[in-house]
Amino acid sequence: MRKKWSREWISSVQPRKQRKYRYNAPLHIRHKLVSAHLSKELRERYGKRSLPVRKGDEVKVMKGKFKGVVGTVSRVSLKKLKVYIDEVKVKKSDGTEVMAPIDPSNLMIIKLNLDDKKRLAVLERAGGTKGE
Known part of the structure; x- marks a missing residue:
């Protein structure tokens, strides 16, 4: 190797x-x-099971310490392969709050950020928008 x-x-x-x-x-x-599963509604609409997480997507934490928390993705770290969500914070020993990194496999995308026309085109090409 x-x-x-x-x-x-x-x-x-x-x-x-x-x-x-x-x-x-x-x-x-x-x-x-850094892909996460789509919710049942999105899965039916776009005909895909998972998509890469992007800034602005609304996600739900499915596993771990923050299970059940719904929030918006504020940052995706490709270097660390982690996702940072606005509502998921931990307190440091000096009292400041920082966003906790979460593995994308523990997330489910509830609402997609479709500001990017390329992303929308990929979704339509993949399975079409069945719900619209």
Whole structure:
């Protein structure tokens, strides 16, 4: 495993290669790694099960300490593969509040931010807008 990154590693069953694939993946691949499930309504409307999370999406935390919290995505870190939500905050020892990083696999997208025309075009191309 001398290479820094290879597309073929995704088909490997070895955990070490899976970790290396995720850790060293380029940004265009990392974008897909921050995908979250869609709600049932969105799944029926767009014919897709999951989409990459974007700033402005409304999400619900499904697992973990903040389970049940609904909020808006304020930042997506492709470097850390984490999502930051406005309503999910923790207090530091000095009293200041900071947003807690959440893994996108623990989120469900409730409302999509469709300001970007390219994202809308991808959704229509993928499954069409069945509800509209």
